[in-house]
Amino acid sequence: MNESAPRGMSVRAFAGTRLIARGAPLEVALAVKAALEDGETAPVLVFDDRDASPVEFDLRGRAADVAARLAADAAWQAQSADGDETQPEAPGEDAPRGRGRPRLGVVAREVTLLPRHWDWLAAQPGGASVVLRRLVDSARHASDAKDRVRASREAVHRFMTALAGNLPGYEEALRALYAGERARFEAWSVDWPEGVRDYVRELAQGAFA
Incomplete structure (x- = not known):
């Protein structure tokens, strides 16, 4: 395998x-x-x-x-x-402020920034590490929906290319997928073999958000 x-x-x-x-x-x-x-x-x-x-x-x-x-x-x-072990966080500006406070999943790695970036981070409450975590989380939340749509479309495209390329309505269904038009996508695939049709619809659950 x-x-x-x-x-x-x-x-x-x-x-x-x-x-x-x-x-x-x-x-x-x-x-x-x-x-x-x-x-x-x-x-x-x-x-x-x-x-x-x-x-x-x-x-x-x-x-x-x-x-x-x-x-x-x-x-x-x-x-x-x-075997993937996380490294303990190196002591720094946001080191734990209480005896026994856990550092769950914290990994210390080098970050390279320009002086103006360090100046801005130094002026923020909580220290550089806290601010960077907050910025990363904010960016992740903002992109989550788009990432789900993209991943779903890529999965459908991958499967359709492998098995549905010779089926009637393939190109039209693919265009509807990327246009975000669920009704057209399902209409063009309605006459496909049951297993293929049901699978592309299952894979496409997140493609039309």
Whole structure:
């Protein structure tokens, strides 16, 4: 399996434009293996339900071999994630003001600014670190909605390019997607194979905010 499978990950498999399995990676991998062994001739593609990115399974050997490889991938990813340790914040202007105050998730890193930026930060209440955190949070909140729309559209486009490129209304549906016109998007995709139609609509939930 080229793509690792995080805990709780959900994927979907299509043979051509026909949905053949959905669910946890192992469940879908075994369903794909069974379909291929039963003579499935259509190209089989698997997608990560989070963003429609492609997922590849190593289906060699018996079902137990496939399960063992997936389990090893999941264990490796979990170990890698646990190995990311945050560094304690270096003492500075906004060091904790009370014995035992926790520094949860705080990471000390170098920030390079021009003198006028440092002058402005020094004049703000709370110190440079507090002000920078506040500015970053404000910028994140301002861009969250746009980021969700963009991510949803990219996921739909990725999936449509892979499976719906030859379906009637593909180009019109794609234009409606980027124009933010949900009714037109759904109208152009209404006659697509059920699994494809339902999946693009699911992926597009955040595309029309």
